[in-house]
Structures are given as C-alpha cells and as structure tokens.
Amino acid sequence: MSGIVIIGAGECGIRAAVTARDTGYQGPITVIGEETALPYERPPLSKPDDSGAVEKPITTLEALSEKAIVLKCGVSAIAIKRDAQEVVLSEGGSLPYEKLLLATGSRPRPLNCIGGDRALVLRTIEDANAIYAAARTAKHVVIVGAGLIGLELAAELRTRNLNVTILEAGPRPLGRNVPEQFATKMALRHQGAGVGIVCNAQIASCTDSGVVLNDGRIFEADLIIAAIGVVPNTELAASAGLTTENGIRVDSRLMTDDPNIFAAGDCAAVKTAEGTYRRYETWQNAQAQGEVAGRNLAGGNALFDIPVWFWSDQYDLGLQGVGDTSGSPAAIRDLGKDAEMLFFFDDDGALVGAAGLGRGNAVAKDIKIAQRLIGVRLDAAALSDPGHNLKKLLRAA
Amino acid sequence: MAEWIDACATDDIDEEDLIRFDHGDRTFAIYRSPNDEYFCTDGLCTHEQVHLEDGLVMDYVIECPKHNGQFDYRTGEAKRAPVCVNLGTYPVKVEGDRVFVEI
Structure with a gap:
C-alpha cells in the first residue's frame, strides 16, 4: 500500500x-x-x-x-x-x-568567476571536513561572502590563528538579515580579532595563489571558501x-x-x-x-505562520533574531554586560521582530519572550526600560 | 552518597525563573515555579550540553536558550524536539528562607 x-x-x-x-x-x-x-x-x-x-x-x-x-x-x-x-x-x-x-x-551558490571552482563551500559533513583538513596546513584564508556562515567560519578559522580576509560584494557585512547596528558590532569584533573585511569587493578570479578583484587588488590565499548563500x-x-x-x-x-x-x-x-x-x-x-x-x-490542516528565528555564535558573542528586523528599531533595551535587544514595530505599533546581541546566551530569554509577543501592540518605553519585566508584558498580552 | 546541600535563599530566584547552582564539579538548575514551589534539575541541556540558566521558564516548562528544546522541570521530561533525553531531577526542600537540594 x-x-x-x-x-x-x-x-x-x-x-x-x-x-x-x-x-x-x-x-x-x-x-x-x-x-x-x-x-x-x-x-x-x-x-x-x-x-x-x-x-x-x-x-x-x-x-x-x-x-x-x-x-x-x-x-x-x-x-x-x-x-x-x-x-x-x-x-x-x-x-x-x-x-x-x-x-x-x-x-551552496557557486562562486561564478574564473577559477571559482577552487573555492570550497560549506553544506555537508564532507564539505566541513574538507575545509578543516585544508585549514590544518593553510596560512591565508579568503572567505567570499560576509553573511552568517562566512562570519562563523571566519571566527572559527581566526581562532586557529589563520590569517583571514572576508571579501563582501555588498556595502556592509550581514546586509541581508541582521540589523545594521548589530552588523557593525559584529564586524568590529572580527576586525578586533584581526580578520580583514573588505566590502564592495567584486571578484575577477581565483588562482593558485589567491583571489583577484576587478579593481586589480590581489588577496593571497591557500584556502578559498565561498559562502555566498x-x-x-x-x-x-x-x-x-x-x-x-x-x-x-x-x-x-x-x-x-x-x-x-x-x-x-x-x-x-x-x-x-x-x-x-x-x-x-x-x-x-x-x-x-x-x-x-x-x-x-497525515491529513491535518495546520498552517505555517510562526515567526522564524535564528541564532549565530561567533567568538564569545551570541546573535539571535526573530521575525522581521528590517528598518529602524522602535525600542532598544540595554540588558547590561554589553548585551542589547532591538524591537521592531509595524505602523500600528505591533511587534514584528526583535534581535539581540550579547555574550553567550545573554539575549536568549528576551528573544524567546519577544517571539511570543509578535503581533502584540506594545509600549516602546516599557520595552526600553530594563527595569520593566518583559514577562509582565507577556502576561498582559 | 547524596546529601542535603544549602543551595540558595528562597528569594534568590524570581518567581517563574531559575538560577544556576554549582556544587563540586557538578552543575544544576534550581527553579521557582509560578506557585512558589522549588525544583532542581541537571544544569545542562541533554541536547548540546548548553546550560539552562539563560533559558526561559514558562509555568512548569524550561526552554533551552539555544535550540528551543523544552523540559518539564518537575519531572525532567523532554517535551519538545530537538531534546529527546530527559533531565535528571533532584529532591528539594525549603526550610525557613533557605532552599536545600539533595544531590
């Protein structure tokens, strides 16, 4: 049957x-x-x-x-x-x-340039093992793409003391799905660790010795990774x-x-x-x-409508986001110890998304509460006040 | 041999919340329920060994800060994927304003 x-x-x-x-x-x-x-x-x-x-x-x-x-x-x-x-x-x-x-x-989207097939990608366990095996002998790594995967790999490989450069085609790292102030903080963390980040980089070719940009700049590399979506x-x-x-x-x-x-x-x-x-x-x-x-x-009639949530760990930092975090935040909540939450509203003042950045899992609890508050009209002043318990908003919702 | 350990004061834990408690080389999570009861489980999630201290407590459920796995902290029972292995639980008693765990 x-x-x-x-x-x-x-x-x-x-x-x-x-x-x-x-x-x-x-x-x-x-x-x-x-x-x-x-x-x-x-x-x-x-x-x-x-x-x-x-x-x-x-x-x-x-x-x-x-x-x-x-x-x-x-x-x-x-x-x-x-x-x-x-x-x-x-x-x-x-x-x-x-x-x-x-x-x-x-x-993985392939790197579409001359020699683009020299770039490794990350999707499967075999891909991952190929990258870490190459990293054992490599000295200079070029990562194409400053999205979450590119940055996570950069953090990992930099921690292994490799020389790491990220080439990004767009004007800033994490341009697609991370609020700009968090993208900036993440980029600073990487640069502080010694990772080079080059934006607006249009790649002409990948060679035996590195990556060549359209403007003629050359980045030495014995390991090239494409993380372009x-x-x-x-x-x-x-x-x-x-x-x-x-x-x-x-x-x-x-x-x-x-x-x-x-x-x-x-x-x-x-x-x-x-x-x-x-x-x-x-x-x-x-x-x-x-x-x-x-x-x-199985014959049910379930609907997909919950907000989508993501996390990314880089160095000691944990980034999390839920729902739609485009545009400017309506409220910023300081959680202390360099941890921060951003809340995003629609035109009616209802929560549509939130993002958090802090050490370890510092923002996890607030992100989970925010996830449950999506669609609820909230008071920006209450969200911005660290003394105001978010769970109270949840109970009132 | 398990013994009763004075772990914390009753008001060290907010209502419907938890704290981390380390003892020797072991780590635990102590919970205060919305009904002012106290419970104790292993501190680390059974999925990826993430500490539950940053997780969210809702009623009698603790949600792991990392991958949204859920446990009933009264019984340790795994309630939602990706967790499938239960948490260990430990007896708790309150004497005066102190919380004791038998570990």
Whole structure:
C-alpha cells in the first residue's frame, strides 16, 4: 500500500516523518536521503572540535524503527510521476505515494568567476571536513561572502590563528538579515580579532595563489571558501510541472499546486498574508515547517505562520533574531554586560521582530519572550526600560 | 552518597525563573515555579550540553536558550524536539528562607 514519502532526510524531512507518525498516521512512511550519512544536524558544522566537524545525529535508526519510519540513505529521487503517484528512485524501481513531501533543501551558490571552482563551500559533513583538513596546513584564508556562515567560519578559522580576509560584494557585512547596528558590532569584533573585511569587493578570479578583484587588488590565499548563500533545490519539482520560482511555491499549509504534494524547509517558497512568496533558510524554520508538513501529510490542516528565528555564535558573542528586523528599531533595551535587544514595530505599533546581541546566551530569554509577543501592540518605553519585566508584558498580552 | 546541600535563599530566584547552582564539579538548575514551589534539575541541556540558566521558564516548562528544546522541570521530561533525553531531577526542600537540594 502507498503511504507517505518524504524526499530529503535533513532536519525538515525527519521532523515531518516523526510528526506525521506522532499525529497518528498509520500507513507506511519512507524517507529518502541523498547523503550516505545518517541524518545529522548542520548547525554544528561551522563549530568543529579539534578533530574536525562534529557529526551530531538528528535521530537514531532505533528511534526511527520504533516509529516504523523507513529511511533510505544514499538514494535520490530522479522523477515524480504525478499521474501514477510514484517517485522514481536512483537505485531503480519506484515508490508509490499517497502524500509526498519535498524537503530537498538547498545547495551552496557557486562562486561564478574564473577559477571559482577552487573555492570550497560549506553544506555537508564532507564539505566541513574538507575545509578543516585544508585549514590544518593553510596560512591565508579568503572567505567570499560576509553573511552568517562566512562570519562563523571566519571566527572559527581566526581562532586557529589563520590569517583571514572576508571579501563582501555588498556595502556592509550581514546586509541581508541582521540589523545594521548589530552588523557593525559584529564586524568590529572580527576586525578586533584581526580578520580583514573588505566590502564592495567584486571578484575577477581565483588562482593558485589567491583571489583577484576587478579593481586589480590581489588577496593571497591557500584556502578559498565561498559562502555566498544558497540555491533552493527545485529541479525535481520543476520537472514534475510544479510551480517554482526561487523555491517550490506552496500555500500556508505548505501544499504545492498538487494537493498530494507538499514542500517544506529551505526549498519551499511559502505564500505570505500579503500574497508574496518567502523562503526561509534557518534551522528552526526547517524544524517548524517540517512539523506543519508532517501534520498535513497525515491529513491535518495546520498552517505555517510562526515567526522564524535564528541564532549565530561567533567568538564569545551570541546573535539571535526573530521575525522581521528590517528598518529602524522602535525600542532598544540595554540588558547590561554589553548585551542589547532591538524591537521592531509595524505602523500600528505591533511587534514584528526583535534581535539581540550579547555574550553567550545573554539575549536568549528576551528573544524567546519577544517571539511570543509578535503581533502584540506594545509600549516602546516599557520595552526600553530594563527595569520593566518583559514577562509582565507577556502576561498582559 | 547524596546529601542535603544549602543551595540558595528562597528569594534568590524570581518567581517563574531559575538560577544556576554549582556544587563540586557538578552543575544544576534550581527553579521557582509560578506557585512558589522549588525544583532542581541537571544544569545542562541533554541536547548540546548548553546550560539552562539563560533559558526561559514558562509555568512548569524550561526552554533551552539555544535550540528551543523544552523540559518539564518537575519531572525532567523532554517535551519538545530537538531534546529527546530527559533531565535528571533532584529532591528539594525549603526550610525557613533557605532552599536545600539533595544531590
């Protein structure tokens, strides 16, 4: 009998499988994973220990077997036959499905310049191990891209005493999803540690000896890493005739144009209340969308609407953000010990997002409270007053 | 051999909050519930060994500051992924204005 088939054995796919079963789904559940390793968490890949990347399993074979979830590792789906409701597998044969989830994730955007294939990327455990193996003998590292992954790697490699330079095409680091004042603080922390950050850098080529910019500047490098974002894996969906455009388009139930096919995680572009489509690339999103998809695969009617949350650890600093943190903050809260929270409102004075930066997990509690306050109209003066307990706002909400 | 240790004063912990308590080479978390009861668990989350001291307490749930795993701090039971291993819990008693834990 056909059951639930999930393509992609990362955080999202596994979460969906477990949720579908925990929700009471009785039929077969099969998860197909392209990678040969058992499903593992990706966040630890940028935080290696002395022996290299840390492989942290998401689950165990025993736990999956207890829930009667079949995992096929090292197998990819090469086609979806929508009429027959079958997935064609790389190992030959096909799997029938009643409901299908595409949790195909994303892949690193390649560096598009002469010699761009010399740059290593970070996505898989093999990628991570290749980077840390090269770092053992390298002296000069150039990281292309000053996003979160680029900066996390810079912090890690600088701590190993490598000479690190970050080349960023945009006008400032962390330009995409971090409030400007925090991006500035992070950049200063890196520069204080001796990391070079060069903005507005247009790369002409990568050579044996380094990276050459369009303006002729040359940066010596025996290790080049490209951390310039990801491309969603939409090819399988597109070839099956599903709508894709910077992601597989889904409604807030995470359903594609085909009511039997869902998409979730990095690969999904979810319809917003405004009618636009948004794709999220965080670990927590993979988990949250995986849970929504799992419920709906099992016949539920769950909606994805929670604000997306992220964290990034660099040196001794912890950065966290939730919701929409674009524009200017409506309130700034000083938590002491150099920790700070920023709160962002919409035009009606309702909280739409918050970000925090401090040592270790100093901002974690306030971010969690902010997450629960999203959509609530708040008093900026109360938020800015460190003596005013945020939990009181939560209880009043 | 477990023994009762004088850990803190009752008002060292805010209502519906927790503090870290270190003893010997071990680390614990002591909680004060919204109903003014006290509980004690292991200090480190079972997922990635992050200390729970910066986590958020809501009712009887502690949420790990890092990855949003949740535990019921009365029983140590893991309540939400990514955590799946329960926290150890320890007996607590209040005498006067002092909190004692049996560890």
